[in-house]
Amino acid sequence: MSQRFQITRAAELESLQVFRDFIAECCARHAIPNEIVFDLKLAVDEACTNIIQHGYRGMDPGSIILALRFEPDRILVQITDFGHVFEPDDAPMPDVTAALEEREVGGLGLFLIYQTMDNIDYQASDDGNTLTFTKLYRA
C-alpha cells in the first residue's frame, strides 16, 4: 500500500532546506537507505533550484508543491509549480568528461537528475507544471 506526503512552500532558495528536511523525515518513516535519501535530496534540490531561478523568472514567486509517494519498491516524487513552462529541447547532455575549460556553463542540474533517478516525466498544463521522477529501491 502506498503512502503520500506533501509540502508546499514559496519558490525561494530558503525553501530548499525545508524540502531536504521533509524528504529526510518522510524517508525515515519508511526506513529508506541513506544513499537513496541522498539521491532524492540531490534531485529535488536541482529541480527546485531550476524552478526558483528560471521557472518564476520575472514574476513574484509563487508556490512549489513537493509530493512524495512511497510504494513497496519505489518512491515517486512530484514537483509542481505555476511558473513559466520548460520546453523540451533536444540539445545534448553536458559532456562531463570534457576538460573544465571546454565545458558549457550550466546544465549539470538536469544531468544529475538523470543520473540519480530512474524515470523522469514532465507535464505542463493549465493546473501547473509537474515534474515527476521515480527512484527504485530494494526494501
Place this chain on the structure above:
Amino acid sequence: MFKRLRLSLEPKKTAPTAEGISISQFIGDASLPVTLKALNSLPINPKMRLYRTLIPIQVLAAFDINPRTWQNPDKQPQVRLLAEEGSDRVKISAWQGDNPENEFFYLELADNPYNGIDLNFLVANDPASPKFHTDLDDQGRATLFGTVHRNLSEEERAMRAGLAPGQVREGLRCSQIVFTHIETFLTLLAHHAITLEPLTYASAWIFERRGFAYARGHQLMDSIQREFQPGGELHKALDGSTAFRQPEQWKTVRGRAWAIHDGILDVIDRKWDNLKMIKQVGRQAGVNTCPDAQY
C-alpha cells in the same frame, strides 16, 4: 522531458477557442475542456441546467429559495443568471425580498486569455447583518472595494464590527461548500484548475484554507508573515498613526488585512497587487503562510 532549460513565456491554451458549441459537440469528447463562451452559446435551458450547479442548494435553502426554479414560495424569482451568447463570462446573483440589488450571493466566472477559468468575484453576505457603506465614499462614488476611493469612517466602523476589508456585511461562511460546487462545475467542463486574484490579505488566507496555492505572491505572503512578527518592519509600523495601524493588529488575519488595506506594505517597499492563486481540482495545496492564525 526536457534535457536543457528553455522557457516558454506564453502559456499554452487550456481549451480550444470556439465561438460556440453544439449539443452533439458537447456530448462528444468529455475530456476536452469547454470554455464559458462556448457554454454560453447553448440554448437557455441546457445552459441553466449546467450553471445551476454553481449555487449550493444549502445556501438557497437557507433563504427559502427553490434550487430548481430559483423562486421563493411566492413564485418570485430570486436568482439571476447572466450568461449571454457571445459573452465569455457567467454572473449569478441571488437576493432575498423584492430588490435584486440587495444581493446576498454573487459569483462571477470568466474565461481567461488562455481559455482557463478565472474566479472574478465571490460575495456571500448575510443580509440580516448590519450593512456598512464601505462600497461608496462620502461623495457617493463607488470605492471598488476600497481600491479606488475609501470611506474611512465606514471602514473603521466595519473593522470594529469584525469585518475584513472589502466586506459590506458579515459573510455567510459558506466558502467551503461554494468551492466544492465550483470544482464540480469545473469537472463538468473538464477543466483542471481555477485561478483568482485575492482582493485582500484576509481573502488570500481563506483561499489558502480552501486548497489554493500561489502562482504569484507566495514569497510576498511569507514576507508579510515574517515582518508582522515582533521586531519586524510591519510590526514596527503598527504605530497607532491611523485607526487601521493599531499595535495589536499583527496577531490577527483581519488586523493585518486592514493594515495592508491602509497601505502599510509601503514600509517594506511592496504593494498588495499582482498576486495570483490557483486551485487544482481535487487537490489541496496545503499552503499556510500564517500558521496559528486567529482570524
